[in-house]
Amino acid sequence: MAVGKEIARKIHDLVDRDMTFMHICGTHEAAIARHGIRSVLPEQLKIVMGPGCPVCITPQGEIDAALELVDRDCIVATYGDLLRVPGSRGSLESSGGDVRVVQGVHKAVDIARSTEKEVVFVSVGFETTAPTVAATLLTRPPDNFSILSCHRLVPPAMKWLLEQGEASLHGFMLPGHVCTVxxxxxxxxxxxxxxxxxxxxxxxxxxxxxxxxxxxxxxxxIDNAYPRAVCREGNRKAMDLMYQVFEPSDVEWRGFPVIPGSGLKLRPEFSMYDAQIKFGIEFKHVDKHTACICDKVLRGIAQPDDCKLFGKVCTPRTPVGPCMVSHEGACKIWHTYQLKKA
Incomplete structure (x- = not known):
């Protein structure tokens, strides 16, 4: 703690103008909120949230695609955070289908091996989780297994944010977990x-x-303040596995338009595991019809309590938007720690 106080003192000594930095990691926001880091910073220094929660940036059209798989009588397996994210007609949790929470793709494969029904893993996450999914597909799972690839790549989103210039950013705190890979x-x-x-x-x-x-x-x-876990080259074996199975694709992010090269789709030689091809499902754009401002929060131009629904209509028990669902979502974090805008 003494070290932290000394660092905070140095920050106060150096900040002589308005500075706004964006982090792109839900775990960073959780740590900042839990430890009250904003309270020890000078008023001129702002930390804003970016698209760092993989569940939050999954657009409504992809949730609707997962619900369509439920309608096709598939067993749908995914991470618990995704269950309550609202689609156009409810969520996976409220769908009434056979939806199962798993800790990872390997558990979904285990389910497929134990049944004759079709099992689809809704595969979300950044470069942190995609290599594990790739490694699993290289083991050739059973024919009744497939994935709905909802993966995203961070650098193209950063490029889009910088090109828009909406948040007047002075720099980025890069995602430690992603950079480890x-x-x-x-x-x-x-x-x-x-x-x-x-x-x-x-x-x-x-x-x-x-x-x-x-x-x-x-x-x-780029300065590396996390050398105990991150190096410039990353984990090349993991990245090679990822690109052996996946290739970049143009995809929409929630709160963003279609960003070129920002998604991951299965390469043609793995198309038998592509649920979109297997079941003829498209990811469709869905226009927003609520007052939820998750899109602005994810772009760093609004804070959770700027939303008139925050803590009233939209709570962790009754989420209107995805940022109130995931444990990495800014709205849920702010609600949990009762944060208010300074």
């Missing part, structure tokens, strides 16, 4: 201050200090 070489394309940070309070404060120092220097580089 990918490394950070792909982020060197962005001419803004960036820091890879871990998830302890001291890690986050150190990352912010490094970002502030870059802004003061007029520099833009």
């Amino acid at each position: 990918t490394g950070y070489a792909d982020y060197e394309q962005f001419p803004v201050p960036q820091v890879v940070a871990g998830f302890e309070p001291d890690d986050i404060l150190l990352g912010l200090l490094m970002l502030v120092q870059q802004v003061r220097e007029g520099a833009h580089r």
Whole structure:
């Protein structure tokens, strides 16, 4: 704690102008909220949330596709966070179908081996989870198993955010979990201050200090404040596995338009495991029809309590948007820790 106080003091000494940094990791937001990190920062320094929750950025059309699989009498398996995300006509939890919570893709394969019914794993996540799914598909699961690929890649979303310039960002705190797998070489394309940070309070404060120092220097580089877990090259074996099975695709993100090369689809040689091909299902765009502002929260231009539904109509028990569902969702985090806008 003494180290954290010293880092916070240095941040106060250096911040002499407005600075806004975005993190792209739901775990970072949870740690920032849980430890009250915003309360020890100077008023001129703002940390905003980005599209760092894989459940939150899954668009409504992909939830509707999963519900269609339920209608086809498939066993649908996925992570618990996805169950209550609203689709156009309810959620997986309220669908009345055979929907099962699993800890990973391997558990979904176990279900397929124990039944003759079709089993579909709704496969969400960034580069952190995709290599595990790829490795599992390389073991050639049974014919009644397939995946609905809802994976996303982080760098294309960052590129889109920078091109829009909506949030007037001065730098990024890169996602530590993702960078453990990918490394950070792909982020060197962005001419803004960036820091890879871990998830302890001291890690986050150190990352912010490094970002502030870059802004003061007029520099833009990637500093690694998480060297115990992350290196520039990342886990090449995991990345090679991922690209052996998946290839980039153009996909929509919730709150974003279609972002080129930001998704992962199965390569043709693995098409027998592609639930979209197997069942003839399309991901359709769905227009927003509620006052929910999850889209703005995910783009860093609003905070959860800017939403007039927050904590009233929209709560963890009655979520209107996905950011109130997932444990990595900003709205649920803010609701849990009773945060209010400064």
